[in-house]
Amino acid sequence: MPRRLSLALLLLSLLAFTAPAAAVDETEKELEKYRQMLKADPWSNPGLLDADRGEALWKQQRGPKNVSLEQCDLGKGPGKVEGAFAELPRYFKDADRVLDLESRLVWCMETLQGLARAEIVKRPYSKANQAGTELEALATYVAFKSNGLTYTPRLEHTKEKEALALGETLFFRRQGPMDFACATCHGDTAKRIRLQALPYLSKPEEARAVVGEWPAYRVSQGTVMTMQHRIADCYWQMRLPLIDYGSDVTVALTMYLVNQAKGGAITAPAIKR
Amino acid sequence: MKRLFAIAAAVVVIAAGVYLALPRGQGAASADAAIKSSWATAAPEWQARLLQDETQKVCSQYRNVPPKAVAEAIMAREKATIVYPADGKLMGDWKKGEVLAQSGYGGRFTDYPPRAENGGNCYACHQLDAKELSFGTLGPSLFEYGKNRKFAEAEVKAVYERIYNPQAAIPCGNMPRLGASKFLSVEQIKDLVALLMSPESPVNK
Numbered sequence: 001m002p003r004r005l006s007l008a009l010l011l012l013s014l015l016a017f018t019a020p021a022a023a024v025d026e027t028e029k030e031l032e033k034y035r036q037m038l039k040a041d042p043w044s045n046p047g048l049l050d051a052d053r054g055e056a057l058w059k060q061q062r063g064p065k066n067v068s069l070e071q072c073d074l075g076k077g078p079g080k081v082e083g084a085f086a087e088l089p090r091y092f093k094d095a096d097r098v099l100d101l102e103s104r105l106v107w108c109m110e111t112l113q114g115l116a117r118a119e120i121v122k123r124p125y126s127k128a129n130q131a132g133t134e135l136e137a138l139a140t141y142v143a144f145k146s147n148g149l150t151y152t153p154r155l156e157h158t159k160e161k162e163a164l165a166l167g168e169t170l171f172f173r174r175q176g177p178m179d180f181a182c183a184t185c186h187g188d189t190a191k192r193i194r195l196q197a198l199p200y201l202s203k204p205e206e207a208r209a210v211v212g213e214w215p216a217y218r219v220s221q222g223t224v225m226t227m228q229h230r231i232a233d234c235y236w237q238m239r240l241p242l243i244d245y246g247s248d249v250t251v252a253l254t255m256y257l258v259n260q261a262k263g264g265a266i267t268a269p270a271i272k273r
Numbered sequence: 274m275k276r277l278f279a280i281a282a283a284v285v286v287i288a289a290g291v292y293l294a295l296p297r298g299q300g301a302a303s304a305d306a307a308i309k310s311s312w313a314t315a316a317p318e319w320q321a322r323l324l325q326d327e328t329q330k331v332c333s334q335y336r337n338v339p340p341k342a343v344a345e346a347i348m349a350r351e352k353a354t355i356v357y358p359a360d361g362k363l364m365g366d367w368k369k370g371e372v373l374a375q376s377g378y379g380g381r382f383t384d385y386p387p388r389a390e391n392g393g394n395c396y397a398c399h400q401l402d403a404k405e406l407s408f409g410t411l412g413p414s415l416f417e418y419g420k421n422r423k424f425a426e427a428e429v430k431a432v433y434e435r436i437y438n439p440q441a442a443i444p445c446g447n448m449p450r451l452g453a454s455k456f457l458s459v460e461q462i463k464d465l466v467a468l469l470m471s472p473e474s475p476v477n478k
Contacts, residue, residue, distance in 0.1 A: 162303070169304045172336050174329040176322045177380055177456055178449040181333065185411065193397050193409045239380040240312070241319035247311030 031219070034271060047140060047217035047269025050132040050224045054141025057134055063113030072108035074101070074142065085146035086266060089255045091157035098163040100254045102228045103246030105138050121245040125229045128221040135245075139226045140215045143268040150265055151212060153258045160255070167256025170249055171202070180238040182253070196273070201260055208264025211257045216272040224269055227254055301334065319382070332445035339445050347444035354453040355437045363433045363466055370468030371475065373461055374401055380456060391456055393436075393465055398448075401468065402475040412448060419470040420477040429470050436462050 038045050058069045058081075074084035075092070089100040095107055102124075109115045124135050132140065155161055174181040185193065186201040200206045215226040225233075231250045235243050243250060308323050315323075328347050331339055339347060357363075376392025378384060395401060398412035422428040434441055437452030451457040457465075468474050 166303055166307055169301065169333075170307070173304055173308075173325075173333045175308075175325050177454045179329055179332075179454075180449070183336070184447050188411075191409070191411050193411065194407045195409075198411075236381055236383070240322055241315035241382055244311055244314050248307040249311035252307065 031271065031273065034219070038271065045217065045269065045271070047215070047224050047271070048144070050137045050140040050215075050217075051144040051269065052141075053132070054137035054139070057138055058141055063109065063115040065112065065114040067112055069105075069108055069112060069138070072105075072112060074104055081142055081145045083146055083149055085143045085268075086149040086152055087154055089160075089163065089251050089258070090154050091159045098157075098159050098251055098255065100227070100246070100251045101142055102135060102139050102226060103251055105135060105142070106246050124245045125225070125232070126221075126223045128223065130223060132224045136215065136224050136226055136229075140224050140269050143215050143266065146266045147268060148266065150263050151258045151261050153255070153262055155259075163252045163255040164259055166248070167252035167254070167259075170253055171256055176239045178239050182234065185234075201257060204260055204262070204264075207257060207260035208262075211261035212264050212266040213268060213270030213272065215268050216270045218272050220273055225272075227257075301330075328440060328445075335445065337445040337447075344444040348441055351438045351444075351450065351453065352434075352441040354450070355434055355441060356452070356459060357433070358459050358463060363429050363463060364470060365460060365463030365465075365467045367464070367467040367471045367474040367476075369461075370464035370466070371402065373457075373464055374468060375405075390461070393451065393457060393461065395465070403478075404475065415469060415476060417477055419472065419474065422470075424470060424472055424477075429466060432469055433462060433466050436465050 058072075061068050071078045073079075073092075073094075074081060075087055075090045076082075076084050085101055088104065089098050091098050092104065092107070094111075097103075099107060106117060106120050109120050110117050120135070123133055126133050126136060153160075155164060171182045171186075174184070181187075183202065185191070185198050189200045189203065189206065191198045191200075199210045201211075214230055215224045217223070218225050228245055228250050231253055232243050232245075235241075312320065312323055325333065328351065331343055331347065335343065370393075373393040374395035376389070377394040377397060378389050379387070379391030395415070396405060396408045398409040400408040400410075400414040400416050401418075403416050418432070419428070431442075436457075438450045439446050439448040440450055449456065452459070452462050468476055471477070
């Protein structure tokens with residue numbers, strides 16, 4: 001498979017860039033080459049390995065109740081995976097909460113399969129160059145089943161509206177030893193940290209371009225990263241403690257982001273730095 | 274009389290509608306509750322970081338555009354936090370300042386127990402030495418900072434204050450209050466002042 005080999009070499013060459021100065025332009029150029037190759041052969045996307053693994057996990061009978069997740073209701077009815085991600089987060093009557101994809105997966109693993117929540121969320125994120133975790137694989141699988149669709153967030157239930165209002169408040173909330181809010185880094189156009197470009201996430205055009213990329217395959221980490229992880233990492237940078245997986249805050253921020261990105265294409269799992 | 278009543282009723286209905294449409298006060302309160310529940314598993318000594326001080330509260334409320342009276346209150350309150358070096362010398366060693374400006378270490382939960390001193394991480398947001406090409410643009414370029422200010426004495430004090438607590442001059446600005454939060458020490462801030470204001474510093478070459 002010469003194409004796969006050349007992709008692997010390209011990946012290695014990307015990781016080899018250590019001098020940051022010249023690197024960003026070069027890294028961007030190489031990433032662009034990579035994206036072009038993916039366009040020519042979408043199945044060579046390494047993130048799809050996680051989607052495949054996620055599909056197998058979805059169908060596998062597991063947990064004390066020894067059932068699969070195939071009866072999990074992601075909002076469009078039990079077992080309906082296609083297009084479900086495009087309408088998440090949403091209000092779920094059975095949980096009486098607004099849940100995003102990842103907190104809904106936990107809910108299904110808990111209630112359908114009988115797995116203990118503490119066990120499920122013990123290690124939600126993979127470290128660099130590790131295989132994706134089960135939650136990452138499952139999230140990538142479900143998101144990929146909405147690939148090509150656009151975000152159509154629902155704002156019917158009062159709790160969905162409340163989640164959006166909360167997410168917006170949180171986006172501008174300053175806290176911690178650095179006084180940072182999400183808006184500190186993502187509140188203006190064409191800004192960067194060092195050489196890393198920052199999307200202006202309150203601006204729909206910019207949100208539409210990036211929000212639908214997650215869960216994304218990160219070349220620098222060699223693994224997929226989910227939206228819960230992306231937000232948790234931002235709070236880590238903001239010098240706050242590790243936020244709980246699938247928390248009200250991360251779900252509300254996701255609600256804010258998908259509403260900013262409304263109409264934007266879902267390209268997950270996309271390729272990121 | 275009937276018409277007057279109808280107008281009054283309409284005013285009440287519209288006012289009530291406007292009031293209900295505004296999530297503000299309620300938004301902040303529900304944000305506090307959500308924050309508390311979302312970091313339920315965080316260690317108690319870390320929970321304090323989730324609480325906002327008065328300046329963070331009002332800057333969040335006004336999305337960094339505070340009305341005049343609020344802005345003046347912030348500046349007065351933040352100015353009062355500034356501690357000056359005991360020996361009165363505001364300039365340290367620019368070479369140490371450059372190391373600090375490069376370092377983004379400190380304050381993250383993965384940075385404990387500390388393995389190094391906290392960095393200023395200036396290059397994350399500012400251009401300084403023109404030879405360093407990896408600089409951010411969230412803050413203004415500081416290249417030739419001292420040179421542009423003719424290395425004036427008053428500017429040395431001003432920049433010390435700007436690093437120690439920028440909100441004393443720019444209420445609700447984006448820059449962290451690095452001295453007031455004790456993230457950096459007085460000695461470290463002196464080194465950063467030298468990096469900006471010393472004629473020998475690469476920032477001014």
